[in-house]
Amino acid sequence: MQILDIKELSIPDVKVIKFVKNNDFRGYFSETFNINDIQQKCLFLNNFSFVQTNESFSFANTFRGLHIQNNMGKLVRLIYGNIIDFALDLRKESKYYKKIIGYNLSSTCDYSEWIWLPPGIAHGMLIKENSMVEYFCSTVYNPEEQHNISIFSDMIDWELCNVSIYNYLFSIDKNKLKIKAEDLICQ
Numbered sequence: 001m002q003i004l005d006i007k008e009l010s011i012p013d014v015k016v017i018k019f020v021k022n023n024d025f026r027g028y029f030s031e032t033f034n035i036n037d038i039q040q041k042c043l044f045l046n047n048f049s050f051v052q053t054n055e056s057f058s059f060a061n062t063f064r065g066l067h068i069q070n071n072m073g074k075l076v077r078l079i080y081g082n083i084i085d086f087a088l089d090l091r092k093e094s095k096y097y098k099k100i101i102g103y104n105l106s107s108t109c110d111y112s113e114w115i116w117l118p119p120g121i122a123h124g125m126l127i128k129e130n131s132m133v134e135y136f137c138s139t140v141y142n143p144e145e146q147h148n149i150s151i152f153s154d155m156i157d158w159e160l161c162n163v164s165i166y167n168y169l170f171s172i173d174k175n176k177l178k179i180k181a182e183d184l185i186c187q
Contacts, residue, residue, distance in 0.1 A: 065124025081131020
């Protein structure tokens with residue numbers, strides 16, 4: 001796994017890991033996860049083990065989340081498509097508590113990205129075109145520990161979110177957005 005860059009987002013514990021895809025006339029090959037490279041270059045992940053891998057496919061104009069599960073960190077990667085990834089800080093001791101950020105997660109022929117969402121961060125995705133996503137989880141899914149927060153909740157502080165991402169989300173006709181009913185309930 002050849003890591004090109006690690007960047008910290010506006011909520012500093014949320015990080016993006018950019019890595020290489022090796023191209024030739026046949027297409028590309030990519031090592032998407034290598035524990036040795038992760039341990040050497042992504043020290044913020046050294047206290048975590050990944051025990052479950054999930055994959056999801058979503059149709060365009062879908063919103064998944066915001067979901068949080070106690071003590072679960074997620075390493076999320078776009079396999080193909082176009083998504084905006086959202087991270088809402090729900091760690092009460094954090095100075096970013098209730099603040100949300102959005103990030104256009106990328107996957108091109110030349111590189112791909114992981115986004116790290118540590119425990120205490122609620123996660124959501126706005127799918128702009130049909131997309132496939134993979135994510136590694138630091139704990140096994142337990143439905144009794146999962147909580148949903150509506151992306152439209154009044155408790156969310158949008159001050160750190162990129163204005164164009166905010167404007168895009170709130171310009172969507174909510175009647176055409178594919179979203180589960182429980183993800184619309186404001187808690």
